[in-house]
Amino acid sequence: MPYGSHSIVEQDIKAVSRALRQDYITSGEQVDLFEKKLCSITGAKYSVVCSSGTSALHLACLGIGLKKDDIAIVPTLSFLATANAVRYCGANVFFSDVCANSGLMTPDTYEAAITSAQKQGYRIKAVLPVHLTGTPVDLKEIRAISKKHNIKIIADSCHAIGGEYVGNPIGACVYEDAATFSFHPVKTITSGEGGAVTTNSLTISKKIKALRSHSMEKNTSMYSWEYKMKELGFNYRINDFQCALGISQLKRLRGFVKKRQNLVNHYNRLLSDAHPIVETRCKLTNWNKMSPHLYSILIDFKLAKTTRQSVVNDLRGNGIGTQVHYIPIHTQPYYKRLYGNLHLSGANDYYQKTLSLPLSPQMEVCDVKFVVSKLKKILKI
Numbered sequence: 001m002p003y004g005s006h007s008i009v010e011q012d013i014k015a016v017s018r019a020l021r022q023d024y025i026t027s028g029e030q031v032d033l034f035e036k037k038l039c040s041i042t043g044a045k046y047s048v049v050c051s052s053g054t055s056a057l058h059l060a061c062l063g064i065g066l067k068k069d070d071i072a073i074v075p076t077l078s079f080l081a082t083a084n085a086v087r088y089c090g091a092n093v094f095f096s097d098v099c100a101n102s103g104l105m106t107p108d109t110y111e112a113a114i115t116s117a118q119k120q121g122y123r124i125k126a127v128l129p130v131h132l133t134g135t136p137v138d139l140k141e142i143r144a145i146s147k148k149h150n151i152k153i154i155a156d157s158c159h160a161i162g163g164e165y166v167g168n169p170i171g172a173c174v175y176e177d178a179a180t181f182s183f184h185p186v187k188t189i190t191s192g193e194g195g196a197v198t199t200n201s202l203t204i205s206k207k208i209k210a211l212r213s214h215s216m217e218k219n220t221s222m223y224s225w226e227y228k229m230k231e232l233g234f235n236y237r238i239n240d241f242q243c244a245l246g247i248s249q250l251k252r253l254r255g256f257v258k259k260r261q262n263l264v265n266h267y268n269r270l271l272s273d274a275h276p277i278v279e280t281r282c283k284l285t286n287w288n289k290m291s292p293h294l295y296s297i298l299i300d301f302k303l304a305k306t307t308r309q310s311v312v313n314d315l316r317g318n319g320i321g322t323q324v325h326y327i328p329i330h331t332q333p334y335y336k337r338l339y340g341n342l343h344l345s346g347a348n349d350y351y352q353k354t355l356s357l358p359l360s361p362q363m364e365v366c367d368v369k370f371v372v373s374k375l376k377k378i379l380k381i
């Protein structure tokens with residue numbers, strides 16, 4: 001039982017086969033259709049699909065105008081790509097701490113990061129809050145703070161497709177300038193590899209669409225074979241059979257979300273008596289109809305008189321896979337070399353305790369029961 005995995009059924013395979021029989025297997029109609037479907041699911045006006053969640057983040061950063069020597073705030077508790085995308089633009093990352101209980105950037109940790117950056121004489125251009133595990137960050141508050149400082153927002157929504165934040169679908173871009181998604185197989189829906197940016201800005205979407213394919217411009221006043229490149233772009237395209245898979249998976253999204261929510265409810269219920277050694281953190285509430293990507297819990301390994309490695313090994317011995325999301329990015333050698341040793345205690349506390357238990361639409365309630373009973377046994381609860 002892996003910590004997460006994709007679900008491919010016959011209808012997905014048929015969709016891919018059909019796409020392979022079309023005249024265009026890249027830059028064809030499946031690409032446009034996937035974008036349309038993403039707009040209708042997120043409620044955003046525009047969407048641009050691309051090769052990965054990482055390229056989506058890079059394109060979004062370029063789209064909002066992040067340039068060399070600009071500064072962007074990134075919560076240190078995320079996947080590497082959130083920070084790396086900023087670096088691809090030649091901009092610098094200013095790491096924000098996160099809440100020790102949720103692992104999320106909060107209005108408090110965000111404001112603290114701004115204050116600390118300002119003390120060092122930096123002006124912040126952008127912020128990239130992350131809906132960690134599918135739990136939405138408080139974008140409304142983050143927007144209010146950003147407005148005061150004229151900071152652009154890219155919501156890294158790679159964990160959160162299918163969820164809601166205060167009544168709007170994740171990716172609706174009501175509070176953020178752009179949102180990014182990943183369709184890597186471990187994510188909630190997959191296209192093999194793939195990603196997307198959603199936005200309500202025509203300017204941003206046009207810019208990103210051009211950058212996705214070398215910024216090659218064509219128009220009716222040009223020769224039929226002519227194109228102009230005014231900016232340096234990339235090949236961040238996604239092909240038609242990947243998009244066909246993405247569209248087929250989107251049709252199954254509601255089912256995936258329901259299944260994951262149900263599994264999370266069972267996990268929470270079965271672990272409710274495991275305090276204080278285990279704290280659950282995926283809370284499903286009315287205002288926050290989250291689409292859970294990961295089931296991460298906090299374990300007080302010291303109190304349980306054990307170590308994380310030993311628990312991971314014992315679970316693996318029972319055929320149960322786990323993962324740690326995430327090692328704070330600022331502690332990676334590359335970022336240490338750039339910015340020195342930073343002390344972000346909320347992220348460190350969260351990291352010390354977090355462990356992600358298996359969560360995927362392939363699982364059944366009996367699997368959750370099995371995982372929890374083994375975990376309780378190992379932790380002697």
Ligand SMILES: *Cc1c(COP(=O)(O)O)cnc(C)c1O
Binds near residue numbers: 053156158159184
């Ligand atoms: C997966 C992920 C990414 C990167 O997506 P890829 O498709 O693997 O490039 C970025 N941010 C977060 C939070 C992710 O989980």
